[in-house]
Amino acid sequence: MDKGHLGGGGGGGGLLALDASPRQLGFLNLLSPAPFLRNMEADDGGGGGRGRRSIEVDFFSDEKKNMKKSRASAGADADDQKDQASAAGLAIKKEDLTINLLSGNNTRRDRSMVVDDDGASRADEDSNGRNTGELAAMQAELSRMNDENQRLRGMLTQVNNSYHALQMHLVTLMQQRTQMPPAQPQQPPTHEEGKNESAIVPRQFLGLGPSGASAEVAEEPSNSSTEVGSPRRSSSNGNEDPERGDNPDGPSTAGWLPGRGMTQQQQLGAAAKGHDQQAQEATMRKARVSVRARSEAPIIADGCQWRKYGQKMAKGNPCPRAYYRCTMATGCPVRKQVQRCAEDRTILITTYEGTHNHPLPPAAMAMASTTSAAASMLLSGSMPSADGAGLMSSNFLARTVLPCSSSMATISASAPFPTVTLDLTHAPPGAPNAMPLNVARPHAPGQFHVPMPGGGMAPAFAMPPQMLYNQSKFSGLQMSSDSVDAGQFAQPRQPMGLPGQLSDSVSAAAAAITADPNFTVALAAAISSIMAGQHAAGNSNANNNNTTKNNVTTTSNNTTSNNTNSETQ
DNA sequence: CGTTTTTGACCCGCGC
DNA sequence: GCGCGGGTCAAAAACG
Ligand SMILES: [Zn+2]
Numbered sequence A: 001m002d003k004g005h006l007g008g009g010g011g012g013g014g015l016l017a018l019d020a021s022p023r024q025l026g027f028l029n030l031l032s033p034a035p036f037l038r039n040m041e042a043d044d045g046g047g048g049g050r051g052r053r054s055i056e057v058d059f060f061s062d063e064k065k066n067m068k069k070s071r072a073s074a075g076a077d078a079d080d081q082k083d084q085a086s087a088a089g090l091a092i093k094k095e096d097l098t099i100n101l102l103s104g105n106n107t108r109r110d111r112s113m114v115v116d117d118d119g120a121s122r123a124d125e126d127s128n129g130r131n132t133g134e135l136a137a138m139q140a141e142l143s144r145m146n147d148e149n150q151r152l153r154g155m156l157t158q159v160n161n162s163y164h165a166l167q168m169h170l171v172t173l174m175q176q177r178t179q180m181p182p183a184q185p186q187q188p189p190t191h192e193e194g195k196n197e198s199a200i201v202p203r204q205f206l207g208l209g210p211s212g213a214s215a216e217v218a219e220e221p222s223n224s225s226t227e228v229g230s231p232r233r234s235s236s237n238g239n240e241d242p243e244r245g246d247n248p249d250g251p252s253t254a255g256w257l258p259g260r261g262m263t264q265q266q267q268l269g270a271a272a273k274g275h276d277q278q279a280q281e282a283t284m285r286k287a288r289v290s291v292r293a294r295s296e297a298p299i300i301a302d303g304c305q306w307r308k309y310g311q312k313m314a315k316g317n318p319c320p321r322a323y324y325r326c327t328m329a330t331g332c333p334v335r336k337q338v339q340r341c342a343e344d345r346t347i348l349i350t351t352y353e354g355t356h357n358h359p360l361p362p363a364a365m366a367m368a369s370t371t372s373a374a375a376s377m378l379l380s381g382s383m384p385s386a387d388g389a390g391l392m393s394s395n396f397l398a399r400t401v402l403p404c405s406s407s408m409a410t411i412s413a414s415a416p417f418p419t420v421t422l423d424l425t426h427a428p429p430g431a432p433n434a435m436p437l438n439v440a441r442p443h444a445p446g447q448f449h450v451p452m453p454g455g456g457m458a459p460a461f462a463m464p465p466q467m468l469y470n471q472s473k474f475s476g477l478q479m480s481s482d483s484v485d486a487g488q489f490a491q492p493r494q495p496m497g498l499p500g501q502l503s504d505s506v507s508a509a510a511a512a513i514t515a516d517p518n519f520t521v522a523l524a525a526a527i528s529s530i531m532a533g534q535h536a537a538g539n540s541n542a543n544n545n546n547t548t549k550n551n552v553t554t555t556s557n558n559t560t561s562n563n564t565n566s567e568t569q
Numbered sequence B: 001c002g003t004t005t006t007t008g009a010c011c012c013g014c015g016c
Numbered sequence C: 001g002c003g004c005g006g007g008t009c010a011a012a013a014a015c016g
Helices: A013-017 A022-031 A064-075 A082-086 A088-103 A105-126 A129-179 A188-192 A197-207 A216-227 A266-272 A275-286 A362-380 A387-401 A457-462 A465-483 A486-493 A503-536
Strands: A056-058 A288-294 A299-301 A306-313 A320-326 A335-340 A347-353 A408-412 A419-423
Touching: A288 A362, A299 A347, A362 A419
Parallel strands: A056 A299, A288 A419
Antiparallel strands: A288 A347, A306 A320, A320 A335, A335 A347, A408 A419
């Protein structure tokens, strides 16, 4: 019954000993001109665990941790939207906001106030009734402003939050539409609710399920369905066998386990759930988005937390392929596999699969929605084979997603799964970027350089978040314009009104929508991180350890790998 | 003590 | 039906 015994085991990670010094490099890179999408070793992606000492390339900078901390220390006081909101994402935003505010009007007053205050004591002695009065008044005003400030912050947070939620929702919807025949159109929209949705949506998202709202319960099944692919093996304990169809729920108790066998049979019950979903999910699952980038680091920091659950020698190349799964939420179906390119070991290929079922920090959003958008486009674009549509969409996508990078997107039909590949490895000099501003600056090979709209980072700092937002939007539009009708994208711009009906255009629009904001977010993150970096530099987290074993997988030896089935059976 | 990594065993689809 | 190969599971070890 059991799967047979336990495997072998054990591990060994002890080898980590070999640290290299790449860290330094990382820092250097950090400092280098191209801040966004820069290589950065740091960032321990994950949290806890044994330090993953690794250098990571950080596409979408994420130092959420730092951010959080700093924010907290800053005295964020209340603002507890907690969860959803709290996610680093907002944190970052907040940070920005805060910064701006400070630099703006308040600051001066603040400072002056403070100064006065200090001086006050002395002044007091001198006895200035008037001053005192003024002081009081100012204080009052100050507090009022603070108040307001906070309130605004809160609002912003909320808005931001719901925006993201909507965004995700949209993607989901789009996918659903694509998949479903005309028939039952209206379901999804149901939960718009507007306000609260922020909390709900994300979860539901995961479920994708119609009923989603009820979340927990619904989720389970759906979730399992999500896993779709995996259920098969649910072997773990004999339970599963019987499962096929029964046991609706043993409820949630078991709930969240990732499905896999985990002793839960129920999951299959989910199967019943409905073909659509299943089908849809299946498709989703199939769609893959892979990103090729140059990186010394063993993995790319995309803002999510990943747990490695497997490693295998790939057939065609000496480098092993590692499998990771998202651990930000318990049931998150997202997986990714990382592998080094055989010919050029400096190229790291990261393949994402699935959609997150939980809110993400902005840093993660960037990558996540990029991939999800890519996936949807891929799926919606009818089969990849169709060059016309396929290519176009891919190009569009590439441009949308990483406007400034010279990335190229390609869709391969050959693979078992439809796959979109974003290639960030070439750095064509004269790249035809959407933004003419491109600073032609010699960059390190392989780094994408992201020309800021302003022509450099510096100016960007000064800009308030909104400016950034607009700009990014702008750039997005511009890009999109050349391949598709810009008009369509214009609509989505309104944060709220989502017309979307046409499947294709919708998907395109969705892509645009999702992509743009992300870009923004990424920028914001990058900027704020940099800013933070100034004082926080020393901070432990800042760039964390990445010791790195520089060489990728030292595992080379692993004889093991090829084993496949060699053994029993 | 909770997490994450390591790693051999499993599972399963597919081609022959 | 067998075997290959891609993925996944999960015990045990490594970390913090
Ligand atoms: Zn996730």
